[in-house]
Amino acid sequence: MTSLRELLRVGPAVDLKDIDPGTTPGLPGRKVTGKDPKAWAREQLASIGGEVAVHQEMLYAGAKASGDRRRVLLVLQAMDCGGKDGTVKKVAGSMNPLGLHVVAFGPPTAEELKHGFLWRIRRALPEPGVVGVFNRSHYEDVLVARVDSLVPERTWRSRYWQINGFERELTDAGFTLIKVMLHISYDEQRERLMERLTDPTKRWKYNPADVDARGRWTDYQAAYNDALSRCSTDHAPWYVVPADRKWYRDWAVANLVxxxxxxxxxxxxxxxxxxxxxxxxxxxxxxxxxxx
Amino acid sequence: MTSLRELLRVGPAVDLKDIDPGTTPGLPGRKVTGKDPKAWAREQLASIGGEVAVHQEMLYAGAKASGDRRRVLLVLQAMDCGGKDGTVKKVAGSMNPLGLHVVAFGPPTAEELKHGFLWRIRRALPEPGVVGVFNRSHYEDVLVARVDSLVPERTWRSRYWQINGFERELTDAGFTLIKVMLHISYDEQRERLMERLTDPTKRWKYNPADVDARGRWTDYQAAYNDALSRCSTDHAPWYVVPADRKWYRDWAVANLVxxxxxxxxxxxxxxxxxxxxxxxxxxxxxxxxxxx
Incomplete structure (x- = not known):
């Protein structure tokens, strides 16, 4: 099978318009597997999860027993309803919680705003031996911060290279970074918002501000294009996962990990x-x- | 079914000698279930895990969407090889990692020793809406600290009521505490140490110091008896789970949760x-x- 890291990695001039959120790159077809692609991907997810759990245990064991400083950080970014929470549940859910550190970043608190934008990120980094998962991340500081003009342009513009420097510091210190953008379409977002609205067990996730943000969809896509293009480096590349199909998304992210x-x-x-x-x-x- | 919380809760004069680590209190027998008890308990564990995950999501949703301050803290204590890590994997493993915060406490660091014994505990408490799991806890400060004379007797003696006060503060603030001692036998510990020693995938967990600690088994049991007796309060009771059988242990802890x-x-x-x-x-x- 072709490496998904090769297939999904983006270069220095990515445009999300060129990536169809409904596609399934790298997924073998029915002729190869003899099965319905969705059913096959779900089956594979379970076995990949088992493999990942073994690697995760070895990572943890190395830190505990022989002072190995290596660790893994999965960074998830997406538009609202892009599937970050679902990916955490399905992909990180296969790992042992003891060696897992999931952090969700919301709007910065008053305390966090007193510091540089990377302050809260540094405090949330996984220990050696642990797999960290960032549900949103420092990339919000070049996405919502830019689109909603939360800081002056010269401020967010200087953050791209600050991020690249920060991530280089991490990889030098033994981090493996896996940065994934879950890419959904405008129509799929509407479907998912409608589902949140109508399903009583999902309504708590519905936020009217998410619909307001849809009005700035094109600005967000432009901000993503810049973030992905400027910060997809050799030491910490970005992967864009077409995410309209949840079963493909989970399978693809699990494979990247x-x-x-x-x-x-x-x-x-x-x-x-x-x-x-x-x-x-x-x-x-x-x-x-x-x-x- | 009888509530496991009633069956396993210990009172103000517990003696671990009276609790057989090989028993399975509350587990329905083959005549009731029509199945092998181990197979039945494993099946039940999966369905209990599904139920727990729904409650966990509601807890998380309440904090996110309506400012509910409640949270859950599962405290796990045991002798070495008592099954803390396995319980985390099997019981916490059914939960969504997004709303889960697992913390393992080792020997205090130099920084931690500069502060009171509850300092590092407070820093590790779960946020509202989150389930925290403590793999070891503040109880080490009345267990190893006492048995190995790490602090003077007057210091560890005063900690029982400090702990009770601290835990009352937590329950007043919306915490539900589930304190579980996984109770294994001396022979079972030897079996598990031998398994760690001989299985190459488990050897990293083998620590010669654990065998030294076996020499102080009786002292540890006495320290546990005091900790359980003095700190099993109405607001934060202790449960002792017979833990020689892993499948019973997992089923019982999942039920307590x-x-x-x-x-x-x-x-x-x-x-x-x-x-x-x-x-x-x-x-x-x-x-x-x-x-x-």
């Missing part, structure tokens, strides 16, 4: 103690010592 | 916007506005 893990060539750490001595000690030890 | 959730009587928040106006707005909105 698995591919990144495989490239890390993790293994279980070797013991640093005397194996035979420990075995003898345990074999000899059958009854609790009395309290001293 | 589900019972606690049910008592919270959560529901999806009602919308605070004009439903009909929003529907009309969405229905009228079909094409993206051009960039301004």
């Amino acid at each position: 698995l591919e990144a893990f495989k490239e890390m060539r993790l293994s279980y750490p070797e013991p640093v103690f005397d194996f035979d001595a420990e075995r003898r000690r345990l074999e000899a030890d059958r009854a609790p010592a009395m309290a001293s | 589900l019972e606690a959730f049910k008592e919270m009587r959560l529901s999806y928040p009602e919308p605070v916007f004009d439903f009909d106006a929003e529907r009309r707005r969405l229905e009228a909105d079909r094409a993206p506005a051009m960039a301004s």
